[in-house]
Amino acid sequence: MFFQKKVGIDLGTANTLVYVKGQGIVLNEPTIVAYSIESYGYRQSAKKILAVGEEAKEMLGRTPGSIIVSRPMREGVIADYTTTLAMISYFLRKSLRGKIFWPEIVISIPGGASQVEKRAVVSACKQAGASNVYLIEEPLAAAIGAKIPISQPSGHMIVNIGGGTTEIAIISLGQLVVYKTVRVAGNKFDEAIMQILRKKNSLIIGERTAEEIKIKVGNALIEESRPVRKIEIKGRDFYSGLPETFEVDEKIINEALAKPLKLILEGIREVLSQAPPELAADIVDKGIVLSGGSSLLTNIDRFFTHYLGLPAFVVEEPLLCVIRGIGLAIENLNQFKEAIR
């Protein structure tokens, strides 16, 4: 027998997660697709999907010219429609074990997504087999996932720092009161690391290595009292063109991260300055809640506290916060019906 399933999707720039009602989180994979272009004579070609998710990530930076490994989402929104559609279809099939029976989908979108960007998400889900598609703003989902009592008449600030975007929002009475999407997050941290190593050490590295450096020795706020962390990495020397092993320490990485972190800080300042005074006062008491994978960057909470003079906390398992929120909303639709539209 088939049941109509309710499915939640956190379609992120870096990772896609799927929640199935009554089952929990069933899928958590990178938002990456590998394909080749098949041509059919003059000006006719089609994409042939070769791998999706984890399997496609393994191919990143290691493919022959005929295979393209792409991230179909950029800065929180769909950048490549047909590839995203193929990926959603694949993930749905995998999550529902082939038994797609017109599921109802609740999917997160950035707080500042345009009508066109929202429509693209809805139509991709419908083309992938959804009977109905409901949208939930990512900062609201993150707040629900962080167990913030969002329906109270009290201000809460959530900053969800993902791969492509940072969503900054002040929530009260179950809605976003002031919000801003800054298109700077983990990917920009990686790019900044690649740039500084090229400029200062004449070292060329790939994005996977940059991410590894960030996770191992990235630090938003260096404390003089602690020993400096170091890491050995392999890259290519810009001048000789040869592969070499280099040692990189956290100071240079901290310097690289300063610029993107400042852009996020400015976004938070802007949102705080637009908040009605009562809500701003609530945030002085309760502090800022941080979620999203990039809130795992060492000392990012201290960085915000240092520059804003406000307490900041990272939620438990920040990579799962948004999908947990979507899951809670699906399981308790009555309680959260205002958040879903």
Ligand SMILES: Nc1ncnc2c1ncn2[C@@H]1O[C@H](COP(=O)(O)OP(=O)(O)OP(=O)(O)O)[C@@H](O)[C@H]1O
């Ligand atoms: N320990 C860590 N330290 C620093 N960054 C990390 C760590 N673990 C994961 N990240 C970063 O978190 C980001 C992914 O986070 P997340 O899955 O929340 O993003 P996303 O939801 O896919 O993106 P978005 O919400 O922007 O569309 C990546 O940039 C990754 O490098």
Ligand SMILES: [Mg+2]
């Ligand atoms: Mg996200």
